Amino acid sequence: MLDIEDLTSWLPREVVELYQKEGIRELYPPQAEAVERGLLEGKNLLISVPTAAGKTMLAELAMLKAALNGGRSLYIVPLRALASEKQAAFSRFSDLGIKVGLSSGDMERRDEYLGRNHIIVATSEKADSLIRNGAQWIRDLSVLVVDEIHLLDSTNRGPTLEMTITKLLRINPNMQVLGLSATVANAREVASWLSSDLVESRWRPVELKEGVICNGELHFPGETVSIPSRRDDLVDLVEDTMNQGGQILIFESSRRNAEATAAKLARVVSKRTEKTRQGLDLGQNEGQRKKQGRVQESLLSEKVLATGESETGKKLAECVKSGVAFHHAGLLSEQRAIVERGFRSGEIRAIASTPTLAAGLNLPARRVLIKSYKRYEGARGMVAIPVMEYRQMAGRAGRPGLDPRGESFLMAKNDAETRDLLDHYVHGEPEEIFSKLAMEPALRTHLLSTMATGFAKDAEELKRFVDSTFYAHQQDAWHLDATIETVLDFLIESQMIEPDLRPTPLGALVSRLYIDPLTARIVVDNLRSKETTKITDLTLLHLITMTPDMDTLYVQASDGWVEEFIDQHYGEFCNEDNYDWMMREAKTAALLLEWIGEAEEEKIADRFRVGPGDIRRVAETAEWLMHSAGRLSEHLELGATFRIYQLEKRIHFGAGPDLLSLLDLKGVGRVRARKLHRAGYRSLDDLKGADVAEIAEVVGPRIAEKLMAQLRSGAG
DNA sequence: TAGCCAAAATTATAGACAGCATGTC
DNA sequence: CTATAATTTTGGCTA
Structure with missing residues (x-):
């Protein structure tokens, strides 16, 4: 054990006092190990420990040390919401004279101004974008912290993280690197890539009991316990949790299931509110609790309703009245924030959620129920989630300092499944993580930016750069090399790089716009081929929905009107060979058309069967892509520039011409x-x-x- | 032939990053 | 293309 006092060997007394004021007396064992391994002496470390084992504080110590010596730190996170959470947390160092900046897509201060901060929090994409746009301060970093570095494994966003780290290492050879990771099988491999020591531990500040629930019985390793009353495992477990004054998070695999479960619980729970509320662990006396409970409860549901009159909003408000909620990406961010706050304050006692809550914010509960450990994965049907994701969810159980311990359950239907789940998840080891850099879409974007930003001037330098990635460190490069060939050919043919690999002005623009080169190609080709006079709003909307940067809406069986819509507006659409894609694109474009036609959000949500959060997300993406299309049109003088910018503005406001x-x-x-x-x-x-x-x-x-x-x- | 129930067919399926320049009701 | 659960439709049966 390392006493917090001992940190005075490395840090000024005022830093130590700040932590003492927060009630911290000694370091957790993994934290002590990190310090002993040279955390405060500039050593690179990969810290692979469970959730809530104090990773953030280690990053803070290293960043504070650097800041007090005039150094600058960059803290990379996977989510915008996490970025603001961290920024808010680090702002408590302002008394020490430490300035904290935040940079993410929706929250931007001037790039160069950002450099005046000691600590800068950014998403990995934003960090990448800052490099692409030539922010100077990013070439002078003392400390780089990469939160959730195991996301290197993610198909979507892992390659960006990997390239950003690779680039930052290249421009800051003396920078200290701190990787914060969930437990993975091959942490050592990641550590070795970063030339860092590995601190690996299973230690948790709150004990976590993991088990499987099946027909009224809780199966723990080597122990089986019955829960009171046997009707419905879900309801029984929730009631049992509430009777103990605890809160519960329930993970579902679809939005619909999350909403259905919340509604069911709301019905059951509302019958017995008074009794349950008394059990709530809010640290108030009973009278206060009852009074506040009622007042805030109605306030909370009113707040939800105030965020919009959508069907989703009404359903949510109805649930919240009973102290229950659901949570998924179809909600507005305001609605999500209300649910999260309500849960933290104790007014909401159960949340049925899709995996949004597993990866996102720090929102612990006494119990976690994983109702569905399978997830639909397009062509592969229902697939069992990886052990790592199970850990991510289970690890939400147990609030440090508030719960005696956390409990997490998987739900099984029979004994055989119970055994399988105990075996595979409770006793199982997390998987290895693998670089996804060799995927073609990832390389398209990142090879262009590597050339455009001057990290490589020719094929030889490119080869050397690629050799320093995690992919090359981990896997045989032949597959990567083959894909690189294909992608370079595409970039040359699209006139984004010269045959000698130097970037063209077009390539530089595409890199800075942060769009997929294929997106740019599609936009340019279609604007060139379409006769200017035949271009309508719908043409331009369809154009951006065709690009790989747009997530198109899912077409359901009840969306028969989409085919009619396509027939009616046939001449306005861009060419699309694949009819399935065409339907999705047309549906998405139709949503945008209604949005800029000032349709009410509720109507849109109803007609397209999406949540209010989806509408905003589609509009946000469309605005970004429309802007990019405008820049491309401007640069290449394609003739539609003015109309595109007008449309961008209309998408921003959702307004008519x-x-x-x-x-x-x-x-x-x-x-x-x-x-x-x-x-x-x-x-x-x-x-x-x-x-x-x-x-x-x-x-x-x-x-x-x-x-x-x-x-x-x-x-x- | 209405009414009921069970079997069969049908339906739907997680999440969320980026540009740019500042403020919807 | 691979699954599953919820929902809807169909069909068989009874009174």
Whole structure:
């Protein structure tokens, strides 16, 4: 055991005191090991320990040490939400004079300004983008922290993480690297790639009991316990948890199941609210608890309703009234935040969730129930999840300092399945992780950026660069080499790099826009081939839905109208050979068309059978791609530039073409712009000539005043 | 022939990063 | 192309 006092050998007393004030007296064993291995002496470390075993604090110590010596640290996370969480946490060091910056796609300060911070938190894509756009400060890092580094294994986003790390290592040869990882079978391999020592441990601050629940019995390794009353395993376990004053997270494999389970629990639980609420572990006396419980409960469901009148929102509000919720990506981020806050405060006692909550925020519960350990994977049907993901979910059980221990259960139907699950998950070892860099889409993007950013000038340098990746470190390179050939040919043919591999201006632009080169190719080819006069809004919307950067909507059997839609607008669509894709693209484009036609979100959600969160996500992606298409059109003078930028703006606001000029005003979005338009104010000039009182009739006095001020200063 | 129940057929299926330049109701 | 669970439709049977 290492006392926190002992850290004064490396760090100033004020740092140590800060942690003491937070109640920390000694380091956890894995933390002590990291310090002994040279964490505070600049050593590279890969720390592979369970959730909540104090990884973040280790990163903090290393970053603080660097900051107090005038150094700069970059902390890479996989999710935007995690980035803001970390930034908020690190901001408590401001008393020590330490500045923290945040950089992610939706939260941006000027790149160079960012460099004035001691600690910068960024998503891996944003870090990559900062390198591509030539931020200077990123060439002077003392410490690099990579959170959840096991995501190197992810098909989607692993390659970006891998390339970003590789590039950062290249430009900062003396930087200390800290990899934070879940437990994986081949942590040593990752450690060796990073030239780092490995700190590996199974230690947890709260004991975790893992088991399987089946027909009223809890099977732990070597022990079986019955739970009271035998009707329905799910309901029994939830009630038992609540009777103990605990909270429970339930993992489901689909949104529908998550919603159905939450609704079911809400029905059962509401019958016995009073009794359960008394058990809640909120650290208040009983009277306070009852009162607050009621008041906040209704506040919470009202808050949900205030986020929108969608079907999803109503369902959620109904559940929340009973202290239950569901959680998935179809929710608005505001709705998710309410659910998360409600759970943390204890007002929500059970959440039925898709895997959103497994990887995301720190939201522990006393118990975890993994109702479904299988997941639908397109062509492969239902597939059992990897042990690593099971651990990720199970590890959510047990709140340090609040629960005596955590318990996590897989749900089984019979004895045979129970044995299998105990064997495979509870006793099983996590899998190895493998670099996914050799996938063609990943290489398309990253080879271009490697050339465009000057990490390699010719084939030989490229080879050397690729040799320093985790892929080359781990696997035989022949497959990689073959794919590289294919991809380079594509990039040359698309005129993004010269035959000698030097980037063209087009290639440089594509790299900075952070789009897949194939996206750029599709946009350029289609804009070139389509006669300008025949291009409609729908043409442009369809164009961006065709690109690999757009996640198209799923077409269901009940979406028969899509075929009609395609027939009706046949001439407006771009060429698409694959009819299945065409349906998905057309459906997605149709959603966007309704969005810019000012349809209410509720109607869109209903017609397309998506959640409100999906609408925003599609619109957000479309806006980014439309912007990129505009830049491409501008660069190559393809003739549609102005119309594309107008469309980008309409996608941003979800507004019709006649509102474009009104939207330039601050404080005016799709709703107020439409109100003004209906009242006869169709342009800024109309407004300038008007009386404040008249405008106040339409949008209220406060806004009207604000608008007039803008108009006076804007047009003189 | 309405009404009920069980068997068969049908249906649907997780998540979320990036550009740019600042503020919807 | 590989699965599963929830939902809907169909079909068999009874009264």
